[in-house]
Amino acid sequence: MPKLGLGASTRNSGVIHSGLYYAPGSLKAKHCVRGNRLTYEFCAKHNVPHRRTGKLVVASSLEEAHELSALVENGRANGVENLRLIDSAAIRAREPHIAGVQAIDVPSTGIVESEELLKACARLAVDRGAHLLTNARVTRLQVTDVADSAIRVTSAAGEIAARCVINSAGLYADEIAALLGSQMARHRIYPVRGEYCELVRSKQNWINGLVYPLPHPEGVSLGTHFTKTLAGNVWIGPTTRYIDSKNDYERDREPIEYFARLAKLLMPEIEAADLVQAHSGIRAKLVPPSSSRASAPAASSQGGTTQGKYSASTGDFVIERDPNFPHVVQLIGIESPGLTSALSIAEHVRNLVTEILN
Ligand SMILES: Cc1cc2nc3c(=O)[nH]c(=O)nc-3n(C[C@H](O)[C@H](O)[C@H](O)COP(=O)(O)OP(=O)(O)OC[C@H]3O[C@@H](n4cnc5c(N)ncnc54)[C@H](O)[C@@H]3O)c2cc1C
Numbered sequence: 563m564p565k566l567g568l569g570a571s572t573r574n575s576g577v578i579h580s581g582l583y584y585a586p587g588s589l590k591a592k593h594c595v596r597g598n599r600l601t602y603e604f605c606a607k608h609n610v611p612h613r614r615t616g617k618l619v620v621a622s623s624l625e626e627a628h629e630l631s632a633l634v635e636n637g638r639a640n641g642v643e644n645l646r647l648i649d650s651a652a653i654r655a656r657e658p659h660i661a662g663v664q665a666i667d668v669p670s671t672g673i674v675e676s677e678e679l680l681k682a683c684a685r686l687a688v689d690r691g692a693h694l695l696t697n698a699r700v701t702r703l704q705v706t707d708v709a710d711s712a713i714r715v716t717s718a719a720g721e722i723a724a725r726c727v728i729n730s731a732g733l734y735a736d737e738i739a740a741l742l743g744s745q746m747a748r749h750r751i752y753p754v755r756g757e758y759c760e761l762v763r764s765k766q767n768w769i770n771g772l773v774y775p776l777p778h779p780e781g782v783s784l785g786t787h788f789t790k791t792l793a794g795n796v797w798i799g800p801t802t803r804y805i806d807s808k809n810d811y812e813r814d815r816e817p818i819e820y821f822a823r824l825a826k827l828l829m830p831e832i833e834a835a836d837l838v839q840a841h842s843g844i845r846a847k848l849v850p851p852s853s854s855r856a857s858a859p860a861a862s863s864q865g866g867t868t869q870g871k872y873s874a875s876t877g878d879f880v881i882e883r884d885p886n887f888p889h890v891v892q893l894i895g896i897e898s899p900g901l902t903s904a905l906s907i908a909e910h911v912r913n914l915v916t917e918i919l920n
Pocket residue numbers: 563566567568569570571572573574575576577578579698699700701730731732733734735738755756757800842843844845846896897898899900901902903
């Protein structure tokens with residue numbers, strides 16, 4: 563890539579997630595909850611534009627409202643603080659254009675300008691002696707000295723002799739693992755596109771903060787939601803569609819009417835004419851399209867609650883030293899909440915690297 567941040571890290575919702583949804587004990591729960599706090603601290607310290615907006619997870623029927631308490635319990639088990647249920651009048655008071663029976667108020671959720679966050683991290687890395695290379699697609703990884711675990715990294719920008727390799731190649735992390743001949747390549751990444759629309763300027767005041775539906779229990783995302791950005795735009799999305807290519811951001815985009823239909827569940831007065839097409843991103847999913855709950859990684863101990871069903875269909879991050887090549891740290895399936903989790907994951911990876919180099 564010609565510059566940093568052309569992957570998922572700048573093609574997302576920019577939400578600093580709370581950790582509400584993920585299975586207790588999962589890496590997603592652990593890194594999201596810690597990452598939430600670290601992200602606020604980092605943004606304040608390094609002048610990254612952000613805001614603790616809070617968010618509402620809205621039930622649009624009585625049936626859905628029954629699921630909210632299970633989600634609150636799940637969040638509390640993960641250490642998410644100050645969660646509370648609010649009624650339809652309180653929803654209206656906060657978001658006058660949103661219709662809901664009941665909602666979870668999640669005060670620790672917020673938004674960040676993801677591109678600025680990425681730039682701040684890059685700046686700090688360079689200040690501390692990192693050498694950043696762009697246009698450096700890695701095409702070969704070769705262990706040159708088994709005893710010393712030296713690895714030759716061949717890239718479009720030349721060769722590097724490495725004592726430690728961190729595979730954090732996003733959508734392509736499984737392919738990097740395969741270059742090494744690692745058994746970790748069994749964690750296949752399925753690209754899942756998420757598209758966004760935007761409210762036209764004259765309707766941007768219809769949303770004040772972040773508004774999410776209840777995630778569909780068997781769905782693979784948090785659901786199509788409303789995000790008010792720091793610039794005041796209102797994004798609606800992302801959608802969820804398994805695609806064949808890891809690089810296909812634009813082909814066969816969903817029609818505006820599709821977004822209007824989804825958005826109407828929470829905002830009944832919205833019409834297709836209120837929307838314009840916006841950006842899209844591609845998730846690095848480890849869960850195949852046809853997966854049942856039983857085949858998904860995090861399904862294990864949860865019962866029939868919203869928490870269990872949701873976690874089951876989203877799976878977990880894979881972050882570990884490669885069992886075949888212990889000088890390699892593999893990060894595979896870093897999908898949402900990867901932006902929120904980044905600083906917590908970085909702490910953990912730093913510890914693994916210290917282990918490797920000592
Ligand atoms: C639609 C969408 C919405 C999301 N919303 C949120 C959200 O609101 N909150 C949240 O917390 N998370 C969100 N996420 C998830 C978050 O964006 C990702 O988890 C995170 O950005 C992943 O970061 P990454 O560094 O692993 O991947 P990327 O940002 O994709 O970076 C991977 C890098 O690896 C490089 N690379 C790949 N292959 C090679 C190679 N062969 N050689 C050299 N370099 C290579 C790429 O060029 C790229 O720079 C969302 C994701 C999507 C797609």
